[in-house]
Amino acid sequence: MNTLQWEFFPALSIRPLKHGLSLRYPRDADQIQNKENLLLKKSLKGIGLDKPIPIASAGQPHGDNIAIIKGRDELYFPEADGLLTCLPHILLAIRVADCAALYFYDPHTPAIGLIHSGKKGTNLQIPTKAVRAMNQAFGSKPADLIVQISPCIRFPHYEIDFVSDIIDQLKSCGVEKIFDSGICTVCNLERYFSYHAEKGNTGRMWAVLALFPQ
Incomplete structure (x- = not known):
């Protein structure tokens, strides 16, 4: 099994973060998610993690539920499309293939979030709800947040x-530091998976984010 290759965003390439977005990789048409989960775990050295850490993930039903991770016992949230935490050494992970991954970082708490936001989630205001949840859970001020759009x-x-x-939602909440990659998955099929362009027969990119203080 090969390992994933990663791309990184300058806005998140700062201490104490580990992050990445995996790139397209060769896969079987019937590749199951369990195999992709193993591939993720095998590939974490590529984002600078030399030892295994707990991985939190979401069911991603294209809704607006956001889970707040408070410990290391419960790490899978089947009804969630967003994950937030202030705990170090827990990797947040979501899967995308046309929908946007929104990376949230509050450097003052510190706290992080990773949100799956496509057409449905955006219509349900999940970006707005994520900003509010960061504030309610961690006291994060919108003006302090760094948000990266994949x-x-x-x-x-x-x-x-x-x-x-x-x-627009992020700005309306008072978020000022918004970084959009500006890249279209459909236009770059050699680099990314696209559910729309490949009519559902495709893989997923992993968006990952962790607090990793030295």
């Missing part, structure tokens, strides 16, 4: 420009 499907390859809605 590559995702973009207009005109999709009927709506949900990225602009994400940005």
Whole structure:
């Protein structure tokens, strides 16, 4: 089994964060998620993790539920599309293939979040709800948050420009530090998976984020 290759975002390439977005990799058409989970665990050295750490994940039903991780016992949230924590040494992980991964970082608490936001989640205001949840759970001030938007499907390859809605929601909440990759998954199939362009027969990229103080 090969290992995943990663790309990184300058806005998140700072202490005490470990982060990445996995790139397209060769896969079988019927590859099961368990195999992809093993591939993720095998590939974490690529983001600078030399030892295994707990991995928190979400069921991602395209809703607006956001889970707050308070310990290391419960790490899978089947009804959630967002994960938040202030605990170090827990890797937040979501899977995307056209939807946007939103990386949240509050350097003052510190606290982090990882949100799955496509057309449905954005319509349900999950970016707004994530900002509010960061504030309620950790006291994070919107103006202090750093938010990175991953590559995702973009207009005109999709009927709506949900990225602009994400940005509008974040700005309306008072978020000032918004970094959009500006990259369309459909336009870059050699690098990313696209559920839309490949008509569902495709893989997923892993978006990962962890607090890792020295």
